Amino acid sequence: MVPNALNMLLGVALLLAPWYLNLGYETAAARNxxxxxxxxxVVALLALGVTCAWExxxxxxxxxxxAMAPWVLGFAEATAPVWVHGLTxxxxxxxxxxxxxxxxxxxxxxxx
Numbered sequence: 001m002v003p004n005a006l007n008m009l010l011g012v013a014l015l016l017a018p019w020y021l022n023l024g025y026e027t028a029a030a031r032n033x034x035x036x037x038x039x040x041x042v043v044a045l046l047a048l049g050v051t052c053a054w055e056x057x058x059x060x061x062x063x064x065x066x067a068m069a070p071w072v073l074g075f076a077e078a079t080a081p082v083w084v085h086g087l088t089x090x091x092x093x094x095x096x097x098x099x100x101x102x103x104x105x106x107x108x109x110x111x112x
Contacts, residue, residue, distance in 0.1 A: 003095040004047040011040030014088045021080050028073040029081035036066045056096045063093030
């Protein structure tokens with residue numbers, strides 16, 4: 001439950017990034033932050049109750065998308081959005097991968 005709660009907070013942080021970075025609302029960085037941050041938040045919120053593998057796989061994919069979006073969408077020259085997208089995306093992917101590990105590998109997770 002803790003990794004999903006942290007992913008939800010990271011999703012909200014990415015969702016709010018255009019405001020605290022003072023980005024224009026029509027930029028690729030702002031639109032990607034709104035959509036990806038909202039998606040991460042919703043998926044993590046769904047996973048708070050019962051963690052299913054599909055939710056974690058989806059958050060891994062969303063995290064990797066957020067990390068590579070500056071280069072795919074062409075806003076890699078803007079330093080602050082690149083760092084926010086990159087660090088948030090990698091943290092989301094790492095937390096979701098940890099949750100997957102707990103689901104499939106960790107003996108403690110199976111006994112709960």
